[in-house]
Amino acid sequence: MIRIVTIAITISALGSSALAAPPVCPHICYWRSDIAEWARGAPWIKVLSALDCQRGHDLGCKVFYRPYDIPGHDDGGTGDGTGMAEAVLARLATIPSDKWPEAIGYRNEFGGSDTTTTAQFINYYNRLRAGGYKGWIVFGSYSTGVPESYRWSQSDVRNAVNLADAIETHEYFDLTEAKCHSWLMCRHVRFINENPYLAGKPWFIGEAGSDRISNASCREDPCNRRGWRYVDCGAQKLTASQYINELNIYRNLCANQVVAIFLFQQGDTNWADFDVMGTEVATWMQGTWPAVTTGTIVGNVKNTSGQNLSGVSVSTDTGGYSTTTDAAGNYTIPGVMPGTYSVSASKTGYVTSTQAGKVVSANQTTIVNFTLMPVPPGTLAGTVKSVSGQVLEGATVTIAPGGASAVTNAQGNYTISGLAVGNYTATASKQGYTESVAPVTIQSGLTTTQNFTLHNLGTELLTNGSFTSGCTGWSKSQTPSGAYWGCGNKAYPNPWPGQGGHSWNAFIACGGFFCDTSFTGEQHQDNVVVRAGLSYWASAQVYYEPILHAGDPTDQKERIVLAFNNGVTHSSAWHTHTTPNGWDRITLSGAVPSGATSMTFKVELAHTDGQWSGTGAIDECSFQVPTGTISSAKGYPDGTVIMLRNKTVTASNGSAFWIEEDDRTSGIKVAASNSLTPGTRVSWVSGILTTVNGERVLGQALFAPE
Known part of the structure; x- marks a missing residue:
């Protein structure tokens, strides 16, 4: 404790500012959304790329930019320092000038005896100024343990420091072990005391206490002092409370002329043992930042006719701020941290509007009004033909939901206009023909084309395809063999309008509990008489009732398989179920192959993701050939x-x-x-x-x- 008191007395001689505790601020390596929200309100943020300068300003923070995104950032680049400055200016040119950083560093932990570095810094400084940069240009950072006081007194360092606007150095410490090598603690204070010309410069402290003072042979610090990560020589990582304690000691004892202390480093998985995110250190850091008074965003939302719109969602791109407009179209978002935001307004049936660059200041109200344009409707159009290619007049095309419809003209064409953007199911039908169903997507201001081919209503070759007689005429199989693949008449929601009950239920049961396993089941009808060359149209209605797991209804897949007695098999592609708690129609068409006189008709269901998630059903099976009458x-x-x-x-x-x-x-x-x-x-x-x-x-x- 004697050494700590001695340092404190020396610092007090510099004036009352010596006791001001500086903020402990983020050093962000990779920008994640959670880090950005945590860092909002920090007085300074240290970043490693020019693009992150803009992000930092958008959070309302001052930015210290160390150009880690420049090749040669650790060795000053090639040449005399001018090339490094040119590269930095090129990076800054990619962002708006009002987002340029308040401070720019030079190199990372260069050696104390290298006189070339100081000459390079002078050229670096002068080229940045000539290129229009007006913020602080920071000399540093010297690496841990160097330079000693003699270097600060030499002319080349004096020349560089006198030109610089600020100085950065790193501090690795363990003040709880003050008996060992006190010269390693509060080094910048000792440098100032021994070289008074340094007293006129602001200081930044980087990587505070993040590592232990020791070289590879562990001789540099016999006390084996610890840092905020595991390192060599058997040192142990500080706990969060120990780290906070040492940072508090440093802030209140050694913080003379320090603008900000940066903790290395957030967001980099390669340096995860340094990261404070997810620890109490991150919360403690926020307590060292000056209190920030929030602002408010208010506004009104109207449509293009000037009518106020209620129920409009208004939100910011960062910060998670959102609200909904009232009956008068007004909204208020209070408690918004100062910064720059993009504000968006959205409502179903309208084009989302976004306004960027909205600045929120403390104790100020930012007004953002919107006028939303209705989403232009879309159109569905196409042609309906028979399987022989004949255009069909008088066919009806209907879409669901909504029920809008149109009837084909003499050329077989139809058009349904004024449709809201979204996904629909379109059905084409005509007396004497089978229905055809297709999913359609309506896009704003565009015409979606959907053509249909209708098969003449033919001769039905299956028996009991609607299961009105229970399971008569049908057989089944399933994998695993112990799974239940039953036959009944469950009253499903949204029944398919047709003949009789929806009879087939497929599900997994294990001692009364659902099983997490894959499942394949099929129902089939054997010995269906056919004739080679017959064109056919096969179909089935398939139901899926999701129960437990996410991802439904896409867990269930279904298809039709025709196994002819000549060894040829026809099958439809696996259809991924699209309608939760509803029916999908699957179809297959073709011609009976040569040599076939009979076949087995199958409908297969599969739950393939290894999760038991619901019940499938099969109904309205059909295999038709020309013609019915x-x-x-x-x-x-x-x-x-x-x-x-x-x-x-x-x-x-x-x-x-x-x-x-x-x-x-x-x-x-x-x-x-x-x-x-x-x-x-x-x-x-x-x-x-x-x-x-x-x-x-x-x-x-x-x-x-x-």
Whole structure:
């Protein structure tokens, strides 16, 4: 304690300013949002890049810039110091001049005996001044333990310091071990006492107490004093409370002429053991900063018609300040830290407006008014055709939500205008044709094109596709084998308008608890009779009910698989479910491959992310081929493979027979190698449509009597 008292007496001789405790300020290496908000209100911030100078000013802080972003920043660059200054000026040119730093350093921890450094600094200083920089140009920093007093008294250092506007040095200390090497503590005070010309300069202290005084052999400081990080020679890291205690001693004992003390360093993962973020040191530092009085942002928001807008969200780009306009369109954001902000106003249906460069000052009100323009609506347009390429007049296209619709003209075209920006589902439909569904995105002021191809409503080859008879005709499998893949009639929300209940439920159950595992399940119908060359259109409605985990509904994927008995498989791409608590339609179209006479129809579901998250359901399964009625079959061109079901034979002549609808509204000749007697019911009949002497005929026919 005797040595500490002696130092205090020496300092007091310099005047009352010797006892002023300077602020302990951030030294920011990499700029993160949490660091920026923590640093707001600091009187000074030390940064390592020119771009961060602008960020520091936007927080209302003065900025000390040590040009770490300049090549050769530790050795002064090449040449006589002018090149280093040129590089700094080039960096400053990338930011507005009102964001230039209040102080610029030179080099980092250069040696005490190098006379070249002082000459370089003089050239560096003069070139910065010639380049228009008007702030402090700081001489430093000397490394820990150098230079000794004799260097400060030599002419080259005197010349550099007299030209400089301020001085920076580093202080590594442990005042609780004052018995060892007191010359290492409060070094700048000793330099001032021994070289009075230094008393006229402001000082910055960098990296205060961040490291231990010791060389690699541990001989420099036999007391093995510690710093704010683990270092060599077995020294231990100071605790936060020990670090705070030593900084307090330093501030109140050795702070003569010190403008700011910087703690090294925030945001750099390579120096994580230095960082104060996340410790009580960071909070304590804020207590050393002068009290900052906040400002207020107020304003009004109107639309382009001059009407006040309520419910508008107004927010700043940093600081997390936000509010909502009242019924009169007014807003107030109090308690805003001084600084420069971008202020934005947003409301659904309007174009977001942002005003940059809004300065908030202590005890002042900053007015920021907005006029919001409505988002220009978008348009949906396109063409509806049949699978044969014929344009369809009178088809209806409807979008959801909202229900806006249009009917196609004679050219098959439709247009739906005045749509709000957003995502929709568009459905095209026409009597006698299957529906087609597509997701569409409407963009402001643009026309989204969505064309549709509708399949003629054909002959349904699946049985019990709507599960009105429970699970009759269907089989299932699942992985893992112990998973539950059940069949029932759960009353789902938003039911698909159709035939019967939504029957298939797929979920994982383990002793009554959900399992975190992947799941694949499928339901299938075997031995579906087909004929090679038949064009087909397959579809299914698939439901997903999210329950537990984030990421839903995208956890579930689904597809249709057709396994033909000739070994060929057709499948749709995996569809990622898009409608939570709702139905997605999946489809597959093509032609039955050569040699196939039957197939297995499958719908597969998969939960692939390893999390159990909900229940899937399958319903309204369909596999249709041309065409449903004899009348519609006759409308197809020659060469089309046709399949008809459940018809009655009304006449025969040995090489052919005629079938009709039950109401006798339409009939067609079937050319076959053997005939059927009148009155026979056929379960199905298929053939290639031809025209013979003006009569439509199903040639090369195959059939199965009931």
